[in-house]
Amino acid sequence: MDIPAAAARHVMFLNWRDTRNPHGGGSEVYVEKIAEELIRRGYRATLFCAAHSEGAAEEATAAGLRVLRRGGRHTVYLHAALAYLLGIIGFGPLSRRRGGRPDVLVDVGNGLPFLSPLWCRRPVIALVHHVHREQWPVVLTPRLARIGWWIESWLAPRVYRGCRYVTVSAATRDELAVLGIDPERVTIVHNGTPEMAPAAPVARTPEPSLVVVGRLVPHKRVEMALDAVAALSPQFSGLSLVVAGQGWWEDELRAYAENLGIADRVRFAGFVSDEEKRVVMSEAWLALTPSLKEGWGLTIVEAGAVGTPNIAFRGAGGVEESLVDGRTGLLAEDHADFIAKVQLLLADDALRTEMGSAARAHADRFTWPSAGEKFAALVEQPRVVPALRTPGPRTHLVP
Secondary structure, eight states, X not given: OOOOOTTTOEEEEEOSOOTTSTTOOHHHHHHHHHHHHHHHTTOEEEEEEOOOSSSOOSEEEETTEEEEEOSOTTTHHHHHHHHHHTTBSOOSTTOOOBXXXXXXXXXXXXXXXXXXXXXXXXXXXEEOSOOOTTTHHHHSOHHHHHHHHHIIIIIHHHHTTTBEEEXXXXXHHHHHHHTTXXXXXEEEOOOOOOOOOOSSOOOOOSSOXXXXXXXXXXXXXXXXXXXXXXXXXXXXXXXXXXXEOOOTTHHHHHHHHHHHTOGGGEEEEESOOHHHHHHHHHHOSEEEEOOSOBSSOHHHHHHHHTTOOEEEETTSBTHHXXXXXXXXXXXXXXXXXXXXXXXXXXXXXXXXXXXXXXXXXXXXXXXXXXXXHHHHHHHHSOBOOOOOOOOSOGGGGOO
16 A cells, blocks of 8 residues: 655544543653654644543644544544544534545554554554553453453454554563564654753752652552551651642542541642643652553653652563663562662662662653654554464463
């Protein structure tokens, strides 16, 4: 199939959320940053995502990126297929134009992919941030978790057998290989690190302080940060924690802090703007990422960009690349070790400062223009010869 020159080429991203969605996170930032980089290189880009009630119009354009919001969390997949099959850019009174089929689709699989090769005759690039094996049982009932995992681990590799894959870390590429996806079909395109310098100089808090930035959902395990505050408060009398982000698990976390007796030490900041995020990350002595799994760990390099080292968990996906253990932060083995490592870095000013400097240098290695260049090369050659390796034993594929 002939693909037009970049100046006329239209790339459509299918993602269940956008950055204005209250449940949006690092995946949404990645998609929109990559889209912006493609636009800078002469491409046209559209993001098709679910509608939401946060004052977001069903159709909008910002920085050249057209955003179409249709359906909800579960129906956006059907709306995307209909939009393509009917040749309509969008539904509703704002857009009744035909001929809107894109030249290349980027199908973002956040656990459940759009399965676009079943209904799309254009080249498809499958974008997978991480494999959700551990997360299905955390967010769904056992029966639904098994269905979700079956879609991700068995159905999707077969539907996308003729597609190139993009992921954000070597850890995810290795996980995809277990599902039967040849690593030669998978290109790693790391996240870039945004500009993180606050508008005005920001000093560290005078007393020990921690920060967690991200969605407030169970698999982010913010409870472990709260446990660290409770355990270490006797040693660090002024210890405090800022939890920046929003999500449906917030009430549970507030109740957990109350039960631990540390509610006065924890500030739930809610959604924060980019500038507010820069400030809270710059003020904190340490950033914590207790998440069960991350494709990359964008907030780790964001904190590193302002010289704030991070503590996360070994085996949590891409965090072992966004964080260099022993240099830019520390990786914990378990819950007790997590608290012990927080204690170590809070008590050792010299080590914390040294790691902060190394974290800043590490974050500087990753740029969005570089990521955009690699992604544009894939858009130029989006097709591969169909190939599917035999997955490992089925026992490895059950959550």
